[in-house]
Structures are given as C-alpha cells and as structure tokens.
Amino acid sequence: MGWRCAGLRWGGGRPAVGWYGEGRGERSSALVYGQWLAFAGVGARGCLGVRRSGRWTPCPTGAEVPGRAGGGQCAECARLDRSFSVAADTHVADPRPYRVYLAWFGPGLVKVGITAEERGPARLLEQGAVTWSWLGRGPLMAARRTEELLRAALGVPDRIAYGRKRAVRGSLPPAAERAAEVAELHARAGGLAGWPESLERLPCEAVDHAGAFGLDGLPRPRRVLAELADGAVVAGRLAGAAGPDLHLQDGLVVDTRLLAGWELVAVASPEQAVTTAPVREIRPEGDGGQDGLF
Known part of the structure; x- marks a missing residue:
C-alpha cells in the first residue's frame, strides 16, 4: 500500500497535507500560498x-470508503473513533485541563467550544x-458545563456547518469589526451568573487568523469539490486555507x-492541468447543510 492522504493538518500556524502509510507511519507536505x-x-x-x-491502527477489514463520505474512515472505524471522544462525551474522565473559547467565522457565525489546553490554538x-x-x-466537566451555559444564555451554537463558514470567507468585514463582535460577546459571557467555581475566567484577547x-484578497468561493474518483484531477493555484478547506485562485474550494x-x-x-473531479456550486448564504460535526 502506498501513502494515503490523511487530510489537512495545522502545525505552527501553517497548513500541511498529512499522509499515512500502513507500516510506514506518517509524514506531511507543507503548503505555500501561491503554489x-x-x-x-x-x-x-x-x-x-x-x-x-x-x-494509527489500521482498519481490520481494509474497507473501502464512499467518495462523498466526509472523512477517510469506514463506519466501524468511525464508531470506534467516537467511542473515545471528548466531543461525543464518551471520555468524561479526561484529567487534562481544558479551555473554553469563543470563535467567530463570519457575521453572525459565532460558536462556543472547548479544547484541551495542551493543544493551544x-x-x-x-x-x-x-x-x-x-x-x-x-x-473538563467544568469547561463542558460552561460551554452549555454560554450556548444557552448567549444564543450561540456549539457547531456551525462547514458550508456556511466557507461561503462567507471571500467577503469578511475588517479585522477591527471582527474583534469588536468577539469582545462584545466575551463581555456578555463574563456578565453571566452560574459559571462553575472551578473554572478560571480569562480576559478577552482577540486573535485573528x-x-x-491567507484571507486578504481571497477569491470568493464559488464551487466546492463534491468527491474524488480514480483518475479525477484537481488543479489550481493555492490562494489560502482554513480549517479543512483549500481555496484555489479560481474560486474552487x-x-x-x-x-x-x-x-x-x-x-x-x-x-496547464484542469479540474475534472465533480464539483458543486456554493450559494452565497452557504449550503445550509450540516456537513460535519464542527
């Protein structure tokens, strides 16, 4: 078996493509905007x-994965993965410290979440x-209770569909307006009663990604890859990346x-190469579908 793509990875604030080869381990290929x-x-x-x-623990059956599936796992391996997941509340005994965050993806697209402190940003x-x-x-449990408190009190979700996030990346307001919206919600959150005593409150320090x-001058997202297939080509100049998405200069995500x-x-x-893999159009307001857990 050769090297299989393991998706986009972020390390040191930079994107890279991850690879896994059974019996070989892992490696990554750094990405540079403009290439x-x-x-x-x-x-x-x-x-x-x-x-x-x-x-990595290899799939015991060597199963194939459907082309349109939103991840490189069969149903059984995905189930095993979720059986030890903080996000799915199946690992509540995790002793590590956690952080609660407020994340802004676009106008009106804000969520509350938690992450292990050791993972940083x-x-x-x-x-x-x-x-x-x-x-x-x-x-962990204090962070989870705080997340639920803030989600209910502020009226913000704990998840936003990727389709909605990517649809607005080409027309974002200035950084100052983004930071102001985060600061306003942070202040509202800080004024709420009911925070667990074991959770240390942290000041607002807005970080911009x-x-x-590579969002400055990013082309408006117009199309998104629908699936890959044997022999299907994806081609274009890399303009930026965010989350799991690569943005190409021609508007393809x-x-x-x-x-x-x-x-x-x-x-x-x-x-000279051209994209032959199936794509679908992106509606300006987002595709409205829940196409991923986060």
Whole structure:
C-alpha cells in the first residue's frame, strides 16, 4: 500500500497535507500560498483506520470508503473513533485541563467550544475560526458545563456547518469589526451568573487568523469539490486555507476531508492541468447543510 492522504493538518500556524502509510507511519507536505496544485486520485478510497495517542491502527477489514463520505474512515472505524471522544462525551474522565473559547467565522457565525489546553490554538485553526478568544480554563466537566451555559444564555451554537463558514470567507468585514463582535460577546459571557467555581475566567484577547489563512484578497468561493474518483484531477493555484478547506485562485474550494483515504499522484505540468473531479456550486448564504460535526 502506498501513502494515503490523511487530510489537512495545522502545525505552527501553517497548513500541511498529512499522509499515512500502513507500516510506514506518517509524514506531511507543507503548503505555500501561491503554489500550483495538480493531483489525481488513484485506485479506490481506503479506510485509514483509527488514530489515537498519535498512532494509527489500521482498519481490520481494509474497507473501502464512499467518495462523498466526509472523512477517510469506514463506519466501524468511525464508531470506534467516537467511542473515545471528548466531543461525543464518551471520555468524561479526561484529567487534562481544558479551555473554553469563543470563535467567530463570519457575521453572525459565532460558536462556543472547548479544547484541551495542551493543544493551544490548533482546534481553532482546524475549525477555520477567523477571530477568536479564550473565555476560561479548568477541568473538563467544568469547561463542558460552561460551554452549555454560554450556548444557552448567549444564543450561540456549539457547531456551525462547514458550508456556511466557507461561503462567507471571500467577503469578511475588517479585522477591527471582527474583534469588536468577539469582545462584545466575551463581555456578555463574563456578565453571566452560574459559571462553575472551578473554572478560571480569562480576559478577552482577540486573535485573528486572516494571515494564517491567507484571507486578504481571497477569491470568493464559488464551487466546492463534491468527491474524488480514480483518475479525477484537481488543479489550481493555492490562494489560502482554513480549517479543512483549500481555496484555489479560481474560486474552487477543496474540502480535504474528501481527500482522506485516497492515494494521490502529482499531475505533470500543473499550470496547464484542469479540474475534472465533480464539483458543486456554493450559494452565497452557504449550503445550509450540516456537513460535519464542527
């Protein structure tokens, strides 16, 4: 088996494509905005297995994964993955400290969430948060209770569909307006009663990811990859990246969750290559569908 794509990874505030090879381990390919990308799927999309504690356990059945599935796992491996998940409340005994955050993705698109403190801002980059701030830190269950309190009191969700996030990235307000909306919600959150005593409140320090994502001058997203197939090509100049999405200069968005599990080969003469993989149009207001957990 060759190297299979494991999706987009964020390290040190920079995007990279992750790879997994059974018996070989992991590697990554750094991405640079402005570079040409041109690749094609090879063979069939295979299940990556389960990654836990920094290591992959191969899929026991070597199952194939449907082309339109939003991740490189078969149903059984996805179930096993979720059986040890903080997000799914199946790992409530985690002793690590957690942080509660407020994340802004676009006008009116704000969510509250939690992440392990040791991960720093990685979760915000993975979700495509444009501007964000910490709200507090403490034990897992205190962080979870705070998340639920703030979600109900502020009227903000704990998840936003990726389709809605990507649809607004090409027409965002200035950084000052983004930070002001985060600060206003942070102040409202701080004024609420009922915070757990074990959760330390943190001041508002708005962080902006426009530079990391390459959002300045980003073309308006017009189309998104629908699926990959054997021999299907994706090609274009990389303009930016946010969360799991690669934004190409021609307005095509490549959701790298659809690449996970595929073996990919480079296409010769990338500047002359054209996309042949199926795509679908992006409505300006977002596709309205819940196409991912976060």
